[in-house]
């Protein structure tokens with residue numbers, strides 16, 4: 001360690017902030033360098049002077065008592081309970097907590113149900129897939145190409161059927177993320193209208209197709225064979241229902 005380095009480290013050395021090896025290097029240099037030694041003496045003099053002259057107030061006894069009382073001590077639970085009852089500060093805290101509970105409860109009640117949130121997510125996903133022209137990650141009308149594409153990408157293997165003869169050609173597939181999980185999306189078309197068919201494993205009871213409308217899109221949900229399905233499209237409801245019927249008869 002050279003003179004300049006040691007000189008810069010002197011304040012840290014004085015405050016005992018240096019690591020052991022640095023402190024030893026500084027001491028070794030101090031033994032051979034009168035300039036650094038002199039500087040050290042000056043700085044330690046300042047420190048000593050500060051410690052001696054700095055204003056120092058003794059805490060009043062009542063403050064010490066209050067601080068002690070506020071600190072968690074070894075008071076018995078019953079004393080603590082008594083204090084809890086009669087401390088207005090705590091009472092205030094209880095009221096604030098109650099208000100927060102009531103408020104968050106109201107907020108919770110006004111939140112959409114999980115099912116509504118899922119429907120919203122599905123519509124957003126459908127719209128996004130149209131906007132960014134990201135309908136398919138695998139573009140193929142061949143189910144023997146689309147089905148293996150999902151291998152290793154999901155923890156289930158979606159059923160893929162082509163419905164071209166029935167007027168709903170398969171155009172591809174992609175992955176999406178809905179309701180906190182990865183899902184398979186199969187993309188079909190009918191008269192240039194895309195149909196996104198979302199599906200993922202479900203523990204729900206089998207449920208017959210049900211139509212919902214949201215933001216001008218139609219959604220059909222059903223559960224069968226341990227899978228939940230959602231078909232989303234801007235197709236006319238009867239066309240979308242016809243798609244679902246055809247699909248279910250093939251599956």
Ligand SMILES: [Zn+2]
Nearest residue numbers: 003033035036
């Ligand atoms: Zn030096």
